[in-house]
Amino acid sequence: MDELLLSKVRLGVVAELLNFDWIAFSELARSLEVSNGNLGAHLSKLVDAGYVEEEKSFVNRRPLTRYRLTGRGRDAFTSHVAQLQSLLASAN
Amino acid sequence: MERIGTSEARDHIEMVNRILAESQQRLCTGGEYFLVWGIGSAFVTILFALENNGLVPGAALWSVPVVLALCALFSIYRSRATRAALARSSLLQREFFNVLWLTIGLAFVANAAAYRIFAGVASAAVWSIAEAIVLLYIGMHGNRRAQIAGVLVVVSLIAANFVAPPLAGYVLGAGMLVGYGGFGVGELLARE
Numbered sequence: 227m228d229e230l231l232l233s234k235v236r237l238g239v240v241a242e243l244l245n246f247d248w249i250a251f252s253e254l255a256r257s258l259e260v261s262n263g264n265l266g267a268h269l270s271k272l273v274d275a276g277y278v279e280e281e282k283s284f285v286n287r288r289p290l291t292r293y294r295l296t297g298r299g300r301d302a303f304t305s306h307v308a309q310l311q312s313l314l315a316s317a318n
Numbered sequence: 319m320e321r322i323g324t325s326e327a328r329d330h331i332e333m334v335n336r337i338l339a340e341s342q343q344r345l346c347t348g349g350e351y352f353l354v355w356g357i358g359s360a361f362v363t364i365l366f367a368l369e370n371n372g373l374v375p376g377a378a379l380w381s382v383p384v385v386l387a388l389c390a391l392f393s394i395y396r397s398r399a400t401r402a403a404l405a406r407s408s409l410l411q412r413e414f415f416n417v418l419w420l421t422i423g424l425a426f427v428a429n430a431a432a433y434r435i436f437a438g439v440a441s442a443a444v445w446s447i448a449e450a451i452v453l454l455y456i457g458m459h460g461n462r463r464a465q466i467a468g469v470l471v472v473v474s475l476i477a478a479n480f481v482a483p484p485l486a487g488y489v490l491g492a493g494m495l496v497g498y499g500g501f502g503v504g505e506l507l508a509r510e
Contacts, residue, residue: 232322237330241337247412253405285401307334310327317324 228306230275235260235268240277240303243295248281251291269293277302341408348400349505351393356499358389359449360491363442367487370438410459417455421448439478442490446475449498463508467501 231237238258243249249257255265272278277299282291295303322330362382368374425448428436436444450471457465474493478486 227322234330234333238333238337241334242341244338245341245409247407247409249406250404256405286398307331310322310331313322313327314324314331 227309228302230271230277231302231306233268235264236272237303237306239265239268239272239293240295240299243278243293244300244303246295248292248294251293254293272299275299348396349502349507349509350396351502352505353499353502354389354392356449356494356497356502358385359445360495360499361385363445363487363494364491366442367439367484367491370487371484414455418452421451424448439483439486439490442487443475443478446471446478446490446493449494450475453497453501463501463504467497467504470500471497 231240235258239254242254242257251262251265251269254269255262258265260268269278269280273280275298276296279294279296280291281294282289284290362385365374365378365382369376369379425444428444429441433441450468453464453468453471457468471493474489474497478489478493481489
């Protein structure tokens with residue numbers, strides 16, 4: 227299994243990003259119901275691993291940080307979820 | 319290798335399924351753009367038809383670039399204003415914008431660079447086709463109003479082919495107004 231995606235928050239982030247072109251930091255925090263600090267730490271690990279891309283910009287003079295899933299992240303997610311499902315299937 | 323128990327794995331899978339179920343592929347169209355461009359394109363088409371039939375002086379055609387510029391300015395202003403409030407953008411949304419810009423871009427090229435081929439009412443018909451493609455693409459993703467609006471534009475295109483030539487521009491303009499602009503009104507009312 228993918229070590230990085232064993233964390234529920236990181237798995238949630240990747241699942242959230244799966245069907246989206248990008249999601250803003252604040253929206254991810256709201257959707258996953260985690261604190262900004264906690265989410266920031268998890269996102270850093272995903273960015274460092276190349277699973278997620280970070281893009282910082284200013285919109286109407288306000289900072290906007292948004293995240294996008296990479297191909298590597300998508301592959302890791304698919305493989306990890308398949309392994310979770312096979313674990314559950316073998317347990318049943 | 320496995321550092322996760324079955325109950326935790328089940329919990330993770332349930333979370334993933336819930337997130338994926340909630341992230342349904344919705345296409346946000348922005349009714350105001352369709353309303354403004356529906357009115358703008360219908361105005362231009364009908365004005366050309368009126369001028370062609372000798373009902374308005376040729377000088378009235380100077381309003382065409384002004385109207386198109388106003389539509390473009392509105393689109394730029396509105397997209398900037400809404401961009402700040404946008405928290406997420408779906409892959410489907412990105413695909414929609416690709417289709418939108420490709421269609422409008424090709425229609426513009428046909429009008430600007432192939433004006434000898436697409437002269438007169440053919441030029442308006444190119445825009446009708448572009449509008450129908452955009453509406454039917456939205457309709458393909460489950461928007462019933464867009465399906466009806468797209469069919470209306472196509473029907474206006476076919477009808478324009480069979481009416482008396484001086485009326486063809488009016489029919490195309492009506493299709494743009496009712497189809498494209500009407501879809502915009504429908505989206506705005508649905509949002510309320």
